[in-house]
Amino acid sequence: MSGIPTPPHQKPTISEGKTPGPDERGAPRELTPDEREAFIKARKGRNRAIAFGLIAFAVLVFVITALRLMQNIAAGQAG
Amino acid sequence: MTAPRHPSITQGVRSLPADWRDYLALMKPRVMTLVVFTAFAGYVAAPSGIHPVMAAIAIFALALGAGAAGALNMAYDSDIDATMRRTRKRPVPAGKVSRSDAYGMGLVGSGLAVILMALSANYIAAGLLAFSIFFYAVIYTMGLKRRTPQNIVIGGAAGAFPPMIGWAIATGGVSMEAVMLFAIIFLWTPPHSWALALYKSGDYAAAGVPMMPVAKGPARTRLEILIYSLVLVPFATLPVFTGLGGWVYAAAAFGGGALFLILAVRVFRSRAGEAGSAEEGDLYAVRSGDKAARDLFAYSIAYLALLFAALIAEHGLGAYMSVM
Known part of the structure; x- marks a missing residue:
């Protein structure tokens, strides 16, 4: 589509301004130590969020199962 | 030679991973809030037989x-x-x-949400949820949005599902009352969205999205806003006559509806949309000629919230007193 700029995530955002890499079209390059540290920190945060989400899902399924069991047992005793 | 501790990093990357706030923003939290609110109204208005914890999990699944x-x-x-x-x-x-991360999050989140809904509520609610996600992501976003000025008229159905799903969570089915709540949001969406589009039409035109003001012009849009408002406001009073809404709802529907009509007429008589978009990106930033459209857009949100808050107050907090 003409006239629509390339979305920024398709551009080499990490090299913008300060330390341009060897290939401005977005080819991989070595990170500076600061960028490396920020990358690891951000990735850890994302991994923790995914782990938290999966654990929360498992807990919710457990709670649903327990409630259904209790309801069915109560219904069985009543009937 | 020692192996690199993080081989993927030493090989290089294009951008830093996002933090949790970016992923939260990806989920449109303001829309989620409205979805939860209207779904909760549908849930409390229905005759419920479901355990409250199960209902809370089901509403979370909907969010x-x-x-x-x-x-x-x-x-x-x-x-x-x-x-x-x-x-x-x-x-x-x-x-x-990245785009692929957003797709991944959307697909995984959709799957988990439907599974949770099926487990905590019932298959009808889960089916409606799955269909509403499909309708929004595929029918509206991929199909209608870039093709027709009627995009938000038809696509508005996706946003109208939550109270119906809330009703299905409570009852395991869909009734006329649930369809009525669906229809209120369905009819509310065009005047709400077109009021915004009137003063942001330049943005839509630049993006090639054929919103009504872009495709048919501001005058036609102002007329359509008025027509939909004339249908919406009387329709929103129907729950009073079926017994779903009591005195509180009646006050919201008649009083709030009257103001909605006044603002819609004001938009119709204005020259909103003639001057193009406001320069700044703020949702409520307008040129002076577009003020009527901005006011209707802002009030339309309050009006819908008022209607559904009335239902919550009546059925959830015991404020119900029958009119009929």
Whole structure:
């Protein structure tokens, strides 16, 4: 589509301004130590969020199962 | 030679991973809030037989599904979002989250939401949730949005499902009352969205989205806003006559509706949309001629909230007193 700029995530955002890499079209390059540290920190945060989400899902399924069991047992005793 | 501790890093990357705030923004939290609110209203208005904890999990599943649908929308629309002032700071066009990550989050979130809904509520609610996600992400976002000025008229159905799903969570089925709540949001969507589009039409035109003001012009849009408002306001009073709404709802529907009509007439008589878009990206920033459209847009949100808050007050807090 003409006239629509390339979305920024398709551009080499990490090299913008300060330390341009060897290939401005977005080819991989070595990170500076600061960028490396920020990358690891951000990735850890994302991994923790995914782990938290999966654990929360498992807990919710457990709670649903327990409630259904209790309801069915109560219904069985009543009937 | 020692092996690199993080081989993927030493090989290089294009951008830093996003943090949790970017992923939250991807789920359109403001839309999620409205979804949860209207779904909760549908749930409390229905004769309920479900355990409250199960209902809470089901409403959470609905919120997750809405957020996942939002992520799919942002992934697909990242190209046009990048061209619009209002949306260019969203996580995908801003380069914080990759398109594939957004798709992944949307698909996984949708799957988990539907599973949770089926387990905690019932298959009818889960089916409606799955269909509403499909409708929003595929029918509206991929199919209608870039093709027809009727995009938000038909696509508005996706946003109208939550109270019906809330009703299905409580009862395991869908009744006329649930369809009525669906129809209120369905009819509310065009005047609400077109009021915004009137003063942001330049953005939509630049992005190539054929919103009504772009495709048919501001005069036709103002007329359509008035027509839909004339249908919406009387329709929103129907719950009073079926017994779903009591005195509180009646006050909201008649009083709030009257103000809605006044603002719609004001838009119709104004020259809103003639001057193009406001320069700044703020949702409520307008040129002086567009003030009527901005006021209707802002009030339309309050009006819908008022109607559903009345239902919550009557059925959830015991304020119900029958009118009929």
